[in-house]
Amino acid sequence: MSRLSVPSLQVPAGALAPALPPRRRAALALAAILGTGVVVGLVFGLWPRLDLAVTSLAFDPALRLFAYTYTPSLQAIRDVNDTIVRAVAISAGVILILWLAAPRVAAARLPQALSLRAALFVLATLVVAPGLIINGILKPFGGRPRPIEVTQFGGTLDFVPWWSPFGRCDSNCSFASGEMSSAMWLLAVAVLLPPRWRPLGIVAVLAWALAVGGVRIAMGGHFTSDVLMSAVITALTVWVLHALILRPGERTA
Template identity: 30%
Template sequence: MTAHVAAGYMSWGYIMVYVMDAGRAPRGTIAQKPLLLSLLITLSISAFFVAFPGVDLALSRLFYVEGIGFPAGEVEALQTFRAFGQYFPLALTIALVVGLILKLIYPSRPSLFPPRFTLYFASLFLLGPALMVNGILKPLFDRPRPRSVLEFGGTDTFVHAWGLGGQFFDDRSFVSGEAAVVACLIPLAFFVPVVWRRCVFVLLAVFTALTALNRIAFGAHFLSDVLIATGLMATLSIGLAHLIYGRPGVQSCDIRLDAALGELGHRLHDARRKTIAQFVTTIRRLSLAPAMLQPAPTNGTEQQS
């Protein structure tokens, strides 16, 4: 697994650097077509596991104990590591949402995060793990998890990668959602200063690889599930990077987006003020209505007559 993952991450890193600074890539090299390269890597990994489905079973068998199942799932340290892998992307999402809210609350101030940074990662998480993985692939491919197949004490028939299966159930293995979410963090390495870029990239790549291995040890996913998920997220991240960062003339996009968010914030403030003013006016009218409906007071003479 390590060799496949390392090769994929090194290619990813080279491609992403190209997208961020397209001027460095000489014409005629493979770096001229980064999206195609990433797609070919993903297709090659997919073809390998379709041709040799036994590799999935062989690796998962290393973590299986007859009569027990996958005991790694009961190890508290591994469970804690899995929780960290779930909360880290969630923390990034919350930070982006908070930054967007602060910009709308204080529209005259600059954005907490560059608008393109927020747009990029919001698009990556929504189109990748949310739509592609959980919205399309998991509902479409009925692949049971390793702990559910007959080879590992389960009741379901093993299905190779990209296999439809034909059994309809909720707990599906293809592809790994957690591996996809963590893989979407790797592009963060290309937003840090250049001197830290390689270090941060290696740390995020190792973190993603350990998360993938953790899911395999738990009997929750096959090797092909995590590798194909990583490849798909790499392809998507490169495509989005080209659209948001790599095209000519997008350097001023941050300024335009910041101005658009500021204008939206001012409109929301104006709408809030108008709503409050209308509410206060309505309350005043309602408070005066009982007094207007009361009969006019009469003097003593009128009462005596």
């Protein structure tokens, strides 16, 4: 007796979860960034004492200090973040110089992802977000005292909400967090990964940034709103510069 052959049903790859077009992905990413910024800004703007409540969890009222300030493991996270940021910046600089000095060699030897536009994008996001916006404008002129400087935690200055420009900090102020911005800047690298690895890379950067931001809160260096708003500002900068620098090249290709 001959066997009845049953034709196999083959589902094309991606049919069950079709990939979103680039414009749609970009729009969703922008909506997520802006939505997070609005929620964080409103919550900590309308209830500013929430910042004090979260920070108080890391403050020892008996000793009148932040107990985790000199914890080696937390300091190690700061050191690792600084090393990663420096390594990525130097690598992007070397790639940029190679493209400018020997474009034929760069085209022949470097992977497609390490293009001239990619190097420009990575360096531009570093200069604009952590460099210009956070450390060049907000921290010197924001006026918000750090947690260790306010009266609630043993300091001498009055607490002000994240949006207030009337704090009495003179320089290197609390809003916004430079280290959080540098950690979130690594999103510029994550979005350059191949599509199959890009979501994992973005999730890894977000998790790492939360760890760095948590360390700064635990040490009394920043309020929660400083950390979260810094993340939003940096992510938005990465999105805008990606649209200006990389997306025109993608359309040309």
